[in-house]
Ligand SMILES: C[C@@H](N)C(=O)N[C@H](C)C(=O)O
């Protein structure tokens with residue numbers, strides 16, 4: 001008798017789908033810049049993260065429409081929002097958790113957490129085991145002055161510089177100077193850290209004010225992390241992969 005062979009764990013047929021309330025941000029607002037970090041090796045782990053099958057921003061429709069409102073106002077003033085992460089499947093969070101247990105792998109420490117012990121990243125609140133991102137209404141983002149300057153990709157193995165250094169010494173980013181880079185796990189990234197003054201503080205507050213007007217709430221430990229409230233799914237942690245296919249069957253109505 002033929003032996004049944006289990007399907008590979010990533011077989012798309014077995015992947016959960018997104019509910020109708022999820023959209024691709026690009027379908028709601030194609031002007032918001034997207035530099036999705038987790039499908040690439042330029043992140044705190046140094047490898048593409050499980051579950052990100054495409055470099056696209058998925059969000060609940062409510063959150064995407066709110067971002068669109070904020071973006072309209074920023075565009076009038078010569079800025080654009082740029083997202084780094086949006087909906088995050090639970091399997092991606094599980095990848096973070098597994099990585100955190102391997103204290104031997106600190107290949108990206110020099111850029112993303114030079115002053116923090118890897119073993120405390122979850123305890124210190126920089127990464128969550130159950131993340132608001134998995135509920136679909138949370139987004140990591142910054143502001144870019146228009147016209148947007150070109151950026152370059154990270155090359156694995158290149159020398160790393162601390163995310164809290166002076167802007168010119170950090171990995172190049174066309175973001176306004178927020179005082180640290182994205183995913184800088186350091187107290188200097190706390191939104192209202194008193195050491196952040198002048199233009200850097202003004203830039204953080206520009207982002208915060210614009211997003212709060214649109215209904216977002218900032219996470220005090222990370223200047224880039226915002227949740228739209230009320231959340232469409234306040235208690236549900238989704239696990240469908242980040243891909244166009246996860247939206248299959250949706251009517252495209254923006
Ligand atoms: C990992 C970082 N980008 C982030 O989103 N941190 C918060 C705490 C989270 O994991 O939800």
Ligand SMILES: [Zn+2]
Nearest residue numbers: 139140225226
């Ligand atoms: Zn975040």
